[in-house]
Every structure is written in structure tokens, then in C-alpha cells.
Amino acid sequence: xxxxxxxxxxxxxxxxxxxxxxxxxxxxxxxxxxxxxxxxxxxxxxxxxxxxxxxxxxxxxxxxxxxxxxxxxxxxxxxxxxxxxxxxxxxxxxxxxxxxxxxxxxxxxxxxxxxxxxxxxxxxxxxxxxxxxxxxxxxxxxxxxxxxxxxxxxxxxxxxxxxxxxxxxxxxxxxxxxxxxxxxxxxxxxxxxxxxxxxxxxxxxxxxxxxxxxxxxxxxxxxxxxxxxxxxxxxxxxxxxxxxxxxxxxxxxxxxxxxxxxxxxxxxxxxxxxxxxxxxxxxxxxxxxxxxxxxxxxxxxxxxxxxxxxxxxxxxxxxx
Numbered sequence: 001x002x003x004x005x006x007x008x009x010x011x012x013x014x015x016x017x018x019x020x021x022x023x024x025x026x027x028x029x030x031x032x033x034x035x036x037x038x039x040x041x042x043x044x045x046x047x048x049x050x051x052x053x054x055x056x057x058x059x060x061x062x063x064x065x066x067x068x069x070x071x072x073x074x075x076x077x078x079x080x081x082x083x084x085x086x087x088x089x090x091x092x093x094x095x096x097x098x099x100x101x102x103x104x105x106x107x108x109x110x111x112x113x114x115x116x117x118x119x120x121x122x123x124x125x126x127x128x129x130x131x132x133x134x135x136x137x138x139x140x141x142x143x144x145x146x147x148x149x150x151x152x153x154x155x156x157x158x159x160x161x162x163x164x165x166x167x168x169x170x171x172x173x174x175x176x177x178x179x180x181x182x183x184x185x186x187x188x189x190x191x192x193x194x195x196x197x198x199x200x201x202x203x204x205x206x207x208x209x210x211x212x213x214x215x216x217x218x219x220x221x222x223x224x225x226x227x228x229x230x231x232x233x234x235x236x237x238x239x240x241x242x243x244x245x246x247x248x249x250x251x252x253x254x255x256x257x258x259x260x261x262x263x264x265x266x267x268x269x270x271x272x273x274x275x276x277x278x279x280x281x282x283x284x285x286x287x288x289x290x291x292x293x294x295x296x297x298x299x300x301x302x303x304x305x306x307x308x309x310x311x312x313x314x315x316x317x318x319x320x
Contacts, residue, residue, distance in 0.1 A: 002068050004060075006031040006053065006099070007075030011175040012113065012167070012220060014041035016072065018320045019224045021046050029065070031056045032075060037177040040319055057098060070231065071103045073112040078181055080117060080142045081276070092145035097152060100162060109163075109234050111227065114150050116168040116216070116243065116284055117143035126216075127287040128166055128241045130154045139279035150239055160237045163230050165223075168243030168286050172220030172306070173313045173320045185217075185307060188254055189314050192261065198254045201272040205282060210269040211251035213282045216243035219306035221320075222298070229296045236294045243286025244300040256304045260311035 003020060007013035008030030017028060026046040032038070033053050042050075051059065053075055059065050076092045096112060103110035119126050120137045133154050138144045153159055171183035188198045200211045208214075226242050251267070258265040272280065301309075313319065 001025055001070060002027045002029070002048075002066075003070040003072065004029045004031060004065075004068055005072045005074060006056070007073075007113075008032055008047075009034060009038045009041050009050075010074065010078075011041075011178060012170060012223060013074040014038075014045070014174045015172070015220045015320050016074065016224045016227060017042070017045050017047065019228055023228070029068075035177070041174045041177070043319075057095075060099070060102060068108055071099060071108050071110050072227075072231075073099050073110065076113060077142070077145075078115075078178070080140055081180065082142055085141045085144075088141050088145035089148065092142075093148040093152070096149045100153075100158070104158070104161060109231075110161075111163045111165070111230065112149070114164045114166045114239060115143065115146045116166050116241070116286070117281075118147040118150060118166065119281075119284065121281065122283055125287065126241065126243075126285055128239055128290050130159055130239070133239065139281070153239065159239060163237050164239035165227060165242045166239060166286075167223060168216040168218050168241070168284055170218050170220050170223050170242075172310050173318065174220070176319070184250060184253060185257060185310055186314070188257055189261075189311065192257070192263070196263075197266040197268055198258070199268050199270050200250050200254060201280075202269045203282070204272065204277060208282055211254070211267065212249045213280075214247035214249050214285070215281070215283075216245070216247050216285045217253060217303055217306075218243050218286075219301050219310070222300045222306070225298050226291070226296060229298060230294075233295065236296075238290065238294065240291050240294065240296075241286035241288060242291075243284070243288070244303075245286050245288040246300075246303075247283060247285035248303050252303060253307065256307040257311060259304070260308040261315075 009032040028047040171185045
């Protein structure tokens with residue numbers, strides 16, 4: 001099965017390539033911007049070829065790539081602090097739309113990455129029902145760029161023809177290159193190793209104590225298992241949440257990391273930068289009803305189990 005994975009040398013993309021390899025799928029074309037910082041993510045992976053992101057569309061649309069059986073589009077600008085709206089629209093919406101249109105015209109299964117950032121403050125909850133999707137109001141340009149594509153899918157009646165994944169707070173091996181977009185687990189691990197302590201943002205809402213802001217933290221291995229379910233059940237279409245369905249606090253996350261490292265917790269609460277205070281999500285929790293109704297009964301790991309496994313990878317400077 002000839003599979004294309006855009007963003008395939010990135011975080012979730014490279015772990016998905018790893019999952020494809022586990023299933024014996026090696027005829028993989030990885031499309032990405034191949035920065036030196038991501039090269040380790042493809043080491044040991046069995047793939048057929050690599051292609052730069054900017055070159056890929058022309059080769060795809062001209063037929064130079066031949067038959068393609070599966071197109072998994074994970075490539076995007078994932079920076080929640082990116083402010084260039086024109087860049088985000090081109091990179092995260094228009095590029096995605098061109099690939100989806102190509103796949104739809106040829107009945108090639110198309111899977112893509114959306115984001116829980118589309119939910120904004122969660123004032124409408126975290127339900128992935130299409131009618132809710134139409135009403136969402138993201139807090140930042142990144143969230144809006146992802147929302148634009150989801151809207152295009154829903155408004156054009158394509159939710160039963162493609163499959164999208166609203167990823168919540170994914171963490172785990174192969175994210176080392178993501179700079180400021182690295183998970184709190186990785187950033188905290190690095191600080192603990194350097195300073196012996198963790199730093200978390202203070203809360204600026206009376207209903208949340210410091211460090212008690214909650215997110216749906218999902219381990220990357222679990223995220224790709226959900227993806228794999230839909231790849232192996234191509235009749236299941238729609239936009240689905242990919243989270244554990246259980247919000248946990250940043251205090252829980254950091255305490256789990258200290259426990260995994262065999263250290264007594266030491267947490268300092270610091271001021272949140274002014275530029276992100278108004279767009280900060282205090283609570284996210286994936287509604288999994290639609291996922292379960294689609295037949296995906298995958299059991300997500302508990303936070304402590306995921307953090308402990310990730311800590312072992314970090315201690316060994318290992319990656320998937």
C-alpha cells in the first residue's frame with residue numbers, strides 16, 4: 001500500500017510512520033520540510049522516499065508520483081503563537097484543501113490533522129459534532145487556520161468522505177525539535193535536570209488555583225493508535241476528537257514526572273506572559289462519544305503511565 005505522510009519527519013507524523021512500519025507498511029513517501037533538527041525522527045524507519053513540502057503538490061497533481069493508496073496529511077504550522085495570518089491560511093488551510101480536493105477526485109482515502117485549539121475557551125464544550133464545529137470560536141490565528149479547514153469540510157458535505165483528527169495536548173517521544181511548542185513534560189524535564197525544579201504558570205482566574213489549570217494530555221502512542229483504527233476502518237468517516245476524555249491538572253502532570261524520576265516535587269509558579277493571557281485555555285477535555293460510536297474502543301493510558309514511559313525515553317535520549 002503506497003502511503004503518503006505529510007509532516008512525516010515531525011512529531012506525530014514520525015510516530016505514525018513508526019506505527020505503519022509495525023503493521024508491515026514500508027512503501028511510504030514522507031513529505032516535509034527536512035530540517036536538520038528533525039533528522040533523528042526518521043532514523044530506523046522503513047520508508048521508500050522523501051520529498052520537500054513545496055515540491056510535493058506539483059509532482060502529485062501532475063501524476064509523477066503514480067498510484068497513491070492513502071494520503072495522511074499531518075504537515076502544518078503548529079505554532080499557537082504564530083501571528084502571520086496569511087502564512088497560516090496558505091500553509092494550514094489552502095495547502096490542505098488542494099490535497100483534499102485531489103484525493104476526493106480520485107477516491108483516495110484522506111486523513112488530516114485538526115486541533116483542539118479550534119474549541120477556544122470551550123464555551124460550547126468539547127463536542128466534535130459537526131453542528132458544534134460550525135459555531136466554534138478559536139482564540140488564536142493557528143486555531144482559526146485549523147477551523148477554516150474543518151468548516152470547509154463540514155459546509156461542503158465532506159465529513160462523510162474524509163477523516164479529521166482534533167488532537168488535544170499530545171506529548172511523547174520525537175517532539176524534541178518543536179522549540180517553544182514542545183510539551184510541558186519535555187520542557188519541565190529539561191528544567192528539572194538543569195535546576196532541580198519545575199515552573200508552571202500562575203492562574204489568573206479565581207476558579208483555578210495555581211497549577212490546577214486542566215488539559216486533556218494524550219500520549220503520542222495513543223494518538224496514533226486512534227489514527228490507525230480509522231485507517232484500518234476506512235468506512236468510518238468524520239472529524240473526531242483525539243484525547244483521553246479525562247482532563248488532568250498541570251500539577252498532576254508535573255508530579256507524575258517527578259515521581260517517574262524518583263524525585264521529590266519542587267514546583268515554582270511564575271507569571272504568565274501578557275501576550276498569551278487572553279488566549280489561554282484553562283480547561284480542555286475531549287468528548288469521546290462520537291469516537292466510541294464510530295467503534296473505536298481504544299483504552300488510553302493513564303497520565304502517570306504515559307509520563308513514566310516518556311521519562312524513560314528522555315533519560316536514554318531515545319526516540320521512536
